[in-house]
Amino acid sequence: MTTTTEDQPLRTIPLPIAPVNASPVPHLTSIHSVVERGPYGCSRYRGNCGGYLIRDLLGYFRPERVLDPMTGSGTCRDVCRELKxxxxxxxxxxxxxAGDPASYAGAGRFDFVWxxxxxxxxIRYNDDPRCLSAAPTLDDFLKQLRDVLRCSRDVLSPGGVIAVLIGGFSDYDGRRRRYIPLPALTHQVAAELDLWPVCTEIIRLQHGNTSARRTYRGSFIPGLHDVCMVFGRNP
Ligand SMILES: C[S@@+](CC[C@H](N)C(=O)[O-])C[C@H]1O[C@@H](n2cnc3c(N)ncnc32)[C@H](O)[C@@H]1O
Known part of the structure; x- marks a missing residue:
């Protein structure tokens, strides 16, 4: 059972029963649904995720050195601090x-990149043209994402993994509305870099999203999840 730092049971919804296996984190499956966000990072930072998925992944992969080059409010950093x-x-x-190799000079190798x-x-984070949220086109965004993934790959230790959390969204550019399937596109970019999934995708159910409290006039199918993909070098 997943617990908080105070050993309180976390609120989860019933999920299909997973097969018993030797995983050090048996409750970590292809669906992650924890209502609480935990004492990590800052919930007011837009686009922030809770810390429990990161905590479970670190428990499973047992890295010694972690890299979080898009840290925002520092959720991953705070989980690492707790786990020492x-x-x-x-x-x-x-x-x-994160997409510039110079940012990693002298940083060494990492077993786990978040x-x-x-x-x-x-969500627009800032107007710096290097910010992935400021990319003028989808192609530009994917090119910048490729640069970030390449830099992450190049600082991986042997057997190291890169966990990417991203979600699709419905985009309107003033002319047309279309769905942007970012998890599928991330798989493509990773494959071009010879990065291959080391395990199933993890569907993370998004509890407490800002958009969940809004009312929209249009009709659409709301997305309630994002996707975590874990890549390693293609064996
Ligand atoms: C989804 S937020 C990350 C939130 C984070 N997980 C947390 O704990 O708050 C994405 C972050 O990527 C950062 N970012 C965007 N482009 C970047 C780049 N080229 N290099 C480094 N950071 C970047 C943004 O400033 C933003 O803080």
Whole structure:
């Protein structure tokens, strides 16, 4: 059972029963649905995710050195601090760019990279043209995402993995509305870099989204999840 830091049971919805296996984190399956966000990062930081998925992934992959180059309010950094795992974290807001190899000079190798990029322009983080949320076109966004993934791949230790959390969204460019399937596109970009999934995708149910409290006039199928994909070098 998943528990908080105070060993309180977390609120989860019933899920299909998973097969018993030797996983060190048996409750970690292809669906992650924890209502609480935990004492990690800052819930007021737009687009922030809770810390329990990261905590479960770190429990499963057992890294010694973690990198979080798009740290935002520092959720991954805070989980690492609790678990006493060394973590290097930075963000464009502090001037370091995740897609520039120079940002990693002297940083060494990492067993686990946590990437939680902007979901393209769903939330605008700042006007710096290097920010993935400021990419003028989808192609530009995917090119920048490729640069970030390449840099992450190049600092992986042997057997290291990159976990990417991203979600699709419905985009309107003033002319047409279309759905942007960012998890599927991320798989394509990763494959071009010879990065291959090391396990199932994890569907993370988004509890407490800002948009859940709004009323919309139009008709659409609401998305209630994003997707975590874990990649390693193609064996
Ligand atoms: C979805 S938020 C991450 C939220 C984070 N997981 C947290 O705990 O708050 C995406 C972050 O990526 C950062 N970012 C965007 N483009 C970047 C780039 N090229 N290099 C580094 N950080 C970037 C943004 O500033 C933003 O903080």
């Amino acid at each position: 795992i060394e973590c290097t974290s930075f963000d464009l807001k502090q001037g370091q760019e 990437l939680h990029p902007p979901y393209w322009r769903m």
